[in-house]
Amino acid sequence: MTANNDNTTWSGRSVTCTAPINIAVIKYWGKRDEQLILPTNSSLSASLDQDHLKSTTTASISKEFKRDRLWLNGKEESIENPRIQNCLIEIRRRARKRKHNDDSKSEMLNWSVHICSENNFPTAAGLASSAAGYACLVYTLSKLYDINGDVSDIARRGSGSACRSIYGGFVQWTVGEKKNGSDSIAKVVADVDHWPEMRVLVLVVSDQKKHTSSTNGMRNSVNTSDFLRYRAEHVVPSRMEEMIKAIEEKDYQKFAELTIKDSNQMHAVCLDTYPPISYMNDTSRKIINMIHAFNKYQGELKVAYTYDAGPNAVLYLLDEHVPDVVSLINYYFPPCDNIRETFIRGLKVDFKTDISQELKDVVPLEPSPGAIKYVISTKVGQGPQILPNEASLLNENGLPNKLLQ
Numbered sequence: 001m002t003a004n005n006d007n008t009t010w011s012g013r014s015v016t017c018t019a020p021i022n023i024a025v026i027k028y029w030g031k032r033d034e035q036l037i038l039p040t041n042s043s044l045s046a047s048l049d050q051d052h053l054k055s056t057t058t059a060s061i062s063k064e065f066k067r068d069r070l071w072l073n074g075k076e077e078s079i080e081n082p083r084i085q086n087c088l089i090e091i092r093r094r095a096r097k098r099k100h101n102d103d104s105k106s107e108m109l110n111w112s113v114h115i116c117s118e119n120n121f122p123t124a125a126g127l128a129s130s131a132a133g134y135a136c137l138v139y140t141l142s143k144l145y146d147i148n149g150d151v152s153d154i155a156r157r158g159s160g161s162a163c164r165s166i167y168g169g170f171v172q173w174t175v176g177e178k179k180n181g182s183d184s185i186a187k188v189v190a191d192v193d194h195w196p197e198m199r200v201l202v203l204v205v206s207d208q209k210k211h212t213s214s215t216n217g218m219r220n221s222v223n224t225s226d227f228l229r230y231r232a233e234h235v236v237p238s239r240m241e242e243m244i245k246a247i248e249e250k251d252y253q254k255f256a257e258l259t260i261k262d263s264n265q266m267h268a269v270c271l272d273t274y275p276p277i278s279y280m281n282d283t284s285r286k287i288i289n290m291i292h293a294f295n296k297y298q299g300e301l302k303v304a305y306t307y308d309a310g311p312n313a314v315l316y317l318l319d320e321h322v323p324d325v326v327s328l329i330n331y332y333f334p335p336c337d338n339i340r341e342t343f344i345r346g347l348k349v350d351f352k353t354d355i356s357q358e359l360k361d362v363v364p365l366e367p368s369p370g371a372i373k374y375v376i377s378t379k380v381g382q383g384p385q386i387l388p389n390e391a392s393l394l395n396e397n398g399l400p401n402k403l404l405q
């Protein structure tokens, strides 16, 4: 395939896109329909800047391809994965529905597709790789097949949280009421420029694969936790309204309080599950204690934490407080010597590695060297982006440029 300007050739077509991860401040935890991936409650997240955390996907179609194929992070994987199939089938169905005046384009719908994707961060480690991955897959395929309009409901069929990564800024996923899920879609609450002071620190405690996947964990919670039903019916609806208002008004105190409470509530539902699920470890709990002591010492909320299905903490804070919070992390969770240089990623300014005696006196912790592996400093970011042809992950034969042995 030799691509021309619009990525179309006599025998093929190829598109490459990127998509962000997102970190929820009102958590999705529970499905009411496993097949369509419909949630038990609405949720809300921010998509993060793609400098450090993104998926990149190339999708190509060609007359010459014999069958659909998929490569993920340099290795061929089965394209029969039911979630990938759910997305692919729905994309092709929507593409067929569109009336093509141009016969050559209709013909393309019968060609096989090659998909190659990579994440620039650890996969399946609780860093929302499935969200970025499926959003990127669906967005790329939608561009390949010229599908216009919202495709968040298709990304949702890959992984629930992926629907929120179809947009940038602050994004809600509305629970919806319809059985077919057509109203369970992502909507932008505030775009990327709305709250430019907002910063995000991702504290990587572990980048190993987690013991209980989100899918299995939330299925057990739906089956056994009364608290999950209570949360969905009596807590989340009003909390969503409050959170949207806090974001619209840039009310950090309210935003931080709701973020902390909602993370703790999701993990309380996990503990209410039978048998209980606990995603946090000792380091996660120490981070929580450190942040509550720090906020109390400051007299107001300066930093909010949230945890997904793993031990890693994500902190939402305003840019003016980043230096103090980074110093705090450095003091209580200093890096081992060999990684000092790469411990805090994405931050140019110098920060202190010590804190005041007054603060030490109120934080109920001893330093834990090496407990945090590294920190990614980032911010709220854009939605998926289309890249130029040169960025393709597939060569002219439709095979990956890079393959792992």
Ligand SMILES: Nc1ncnc2c1ncn2[C@@H]1O[C@H](COP(=O)(O)OP(=O)(O)OP(=O)(O)O)[C@@H](O)[C@H]1O
Pocket: 055, 056, 072, 117, 118, 119, 122, 123, 124, 125, 126, 127, 128, 129, 130, 131, 132, 133, 134, 136, 137, 161, 213, 214, 215, 308, 309
């Ligand atoms: N770039 C990608 N393209 C397609 N699929 C991907 C991509 N990245 C990840 N996935 C899919 O997502 C799976 C990992 O999802 P999983 O929910 O276990 O981890 P996670 O998304 O990192 O964690 P969490 O969703 O709990 O934050 C992978 O095994 C793969 O099937």
Ligand SMILES: C[C@@](O)(CCOP(=O)(O)OP(=O)(O)O)CC(=O)O
Pocket: 023, 024, 026, 027, 028, 029, 037, 043, 130, 131, 158, 159, 160, 161, 162, 214, 215, 216, 307, 308, 309
């Ligand atoms: C804890 C969470 O990150 C849950 C993520 O769940 P997934 O979207 O990974 O689950 P599936 O729909 O089964 O693929 C909270 C959130 O992102 O809202």
